[in-house]
Amino acid sequence: xxxxxxxxxxxxxxxxxxxxxxxxxxxxxxxxxxxxxxxxxxxxxxxxxxxxxxxxxxxxxxxxxxxxxxxxxxxxxxxxxxxxxxxxxxxxxxxxxxxxxxxxxxxxxxxxxxxxxxxxxxxxxxxxxxxxxxxxxxxxxxxxxxxxxxxxxxxxxxxxxxxxxxxxxxxxxxxxx
Numbered sequence: 239x240x241x242x243x244x245x246x247x248x249x250x251x252x253x254x255x256x257x258x259x260x261x262x263x264x265x266x267x268x269x270x271x272x273x274x275x276x277x278x279x280x281x282x283x284x285x286x287x288x289x290x291x292x293x294x295x296x297x298x299x300x301x302x303x304x305x306x307x308x309x310x311x312x313x314x315x316x317x318x319x320x321x322x323x324x325x326x327x328x329x330x331x332x333x334x335x336x337x338x339x340x341x342x343x344x345x346x347x348x349x350x351x352x353x354x355x356x357x358x359x360x361x362x363x364x365x366x367x368x369x370x371x372x373x374x375x376x377x378x379x380x381x382x383x384x385x386x387x388x389x390x391x392x393x394x395x396x397x398x399x400x401x402x403x404x405x406x407x408x409x410x411x412x413x414x415x
Contacts, residue, residue, distance in 0.1 A: 241282060241340070249297060252277050257304045260396075268381070269388035273396045274301060275364055278319050279357060282341045287323055294319030314368040318360045329356050344401060357397050358390070365390045 256274035264270055278294050285293075298312030305311070326342065329352050339346035347353040365386045373382035 245277075245281070245293075248277050248280065249293075249300075253297070253300050253304075256301060261305075265388065265392070268384050269392050270385075271392040271396050272361070272364065272368075272389065273393065273400060275315065275318065275361065275393075276397060276400055278315060278322065279360060279397070280341050280343075281319075281322075283326070283339070287320065290319040290322065291316050310368055310371045313371060314364045317367050318364045321363060322360060325356055325359050343405075353401070354394070354398070358394055361393050361397065362386070362390045365393070 252274040256272065260271045260273060274297065277297055278290070281290055281293065294315035295312050298315035299309070301311040302309055329347060342353070342356065344350060344353045347356055369382050369386045369389070373379060
């Protein structure tokens, strides 16, 4: 399956799962799991930062359109798409993964712990920015802190489950012909 078709299917599937399933799950209205951000996490290494930010905006805008929100998800998605290359470069300081693998995964990031740091930093950043925009609108800061922490933890559990269930078979590519 081509990269374009695979990413279009991921985009549609993750938005539908998020809106029709996970947005209906509110644990005492203090946590909402967000798995749609996996689309940003799983974008190929070769995508430019501009393309990543455009796709992240479209992802967030699609979810905002379902919710009739004024751009909260779009802003959070663009932020993590902007920061993503920095996190990847910090987690993988060598050239190996980006040139030898197609996209971030447990295998290409070097194991469970580096991938969880990558996913954890981006998930926490997404949730912090999303709930900060909401908290400034409503003014309840304790709710902001609790929602951010609990939503991040629940989202990370779902991300690990998705990563294990939908393992992406990536072959190690070499520069030899």
